[in-house]
Amino acid sequence: MRGDVEKVYLLLPDGSDASINEKRNITPLHYPVSFPEKHIPAIAWALIRAGARVNSQPEEEAGGFFDNLGMCLLGTPLQWAIICRNQVAMSVLLYLGASIFGGRPESRLDYFFACAQTVCADTLEILLRESLTTQPLHGRDAYNLFFHAGSGHSRVPDFQRYCMHGKEWEEATAKVFGTFARYGFPIRERYKNKVLMGAARDNCPTLVHCMIDVGADVNAVDKFFLRPINALLLYGIERISDSSRTSQIIHLLVDNGAPMMPYDNYIDVRIAQKSILQLAIEFGPPFSTVELIARxxxxxxxxxxxxxxxxxxxxxxxxxxERIQIISLLISLSADVNLETSHQYDFDDSSRGWHPYPRDTSCCKTAVCTTLADENWPLARYYLKNGGPVKYGISGGHCRTIVHLVLKIAADEPRRLQIFENFLEIILGHPRAKEHGLVDCKDFEGFSPLV
Known part of the structure; x- marks a missing residue:
């Protein structure tokens, strides 16, 4: 019985015994799930009349969980129907007396697990409605089901990969959670937050919205002290091909209280003490995502x-x-190109004082200085054209211009003459060069590099 409808109709009137089991203890009633839907009611009814047991269940020694056709070898016909997402077969079997708890009390949740794993919300709702009239689920059972559905989102079973992908899977998973919530099932905070983290990481706005609706905390951290918005940027970059979906997630998280500033205790050094905007620029999502975060x-x-x-x-x-595009955006949003880096601790915490190392010209630089150190002449020219400074690092008695900086960079380079020539071509034509005395500029020791 592998879907040959005509032979089934021919054999049953001849007295064939539908209660027999094959060597794996699987009965004929298990197989109608693979038949065309229009034939399922008549075949199932004919098999029951011929002796098939509606709650028959294969033995665990059947030889594995799946056969060569991908069919589950454990479970009742109803469970097979659930796994195959065959709602017609499921409805027929329930009508014919199938029990949602099967013949084994210890495996009463198998059906619900199968439903959650195949993210079939419509099937799940039928089972939940049926269970309320027999043996309602509660307590730990409900927690397990929620967690099973959530973890199934990231670890799609092999047989499911051929059925659903991407957005379809995401929306189906959200529907499963919505169905659980509608029936009033409780859910542990850590389960909600874990699923929210996975949804943000997988760039799934529908599931993020669903988890926030059921009470997930947008500021919860995982074992690596990651928040959902950090997980989106750190691990979700490869999945961020659709920036509109990413924008939806960011809006959902921010509108529900996710902060855009960093906090302590990050384990991953890639995001330690970086704002969300700095992370976005560094890890390279689409420009529209960077623009949204910047605004x-x-x-x-x-x-x-x-x-x-x-x-x-x-x-x-x-x-x-991309660099020019992002810098242009930042300048349009009033970013200060004359801003120097600093080693003062964040959050204006006066009790923590200053960095133990003195703030001097080797560590306090403007954006122009950083691009010059990278020998990125076009970008340095762009900074200077848009108001970038000529001086940098004025503090602690040190007073050096960017001419001194480039001279220091070039000193140990075999190409130092070429580096300095490229720099002079940019800087000597700068409108503020004379104003800042670049031609005869002197450092704190009285040295003028251009004399």
């Missing part, structure tokens, strides 16, 4: 986070075109 955080765009502001991270983008 949401415009009020803090010049705030130093771990000694740096967003303008100092502009050159971290992958291509020169």
């Amino acid at each position: 949401l955080t415009q009020r803090d765009i010049n705030r130093l986070t771990n000694g740096k502001a967003a303008i100092h991270c502009g050159q971290l983008s992958e291509t020169q075109e």
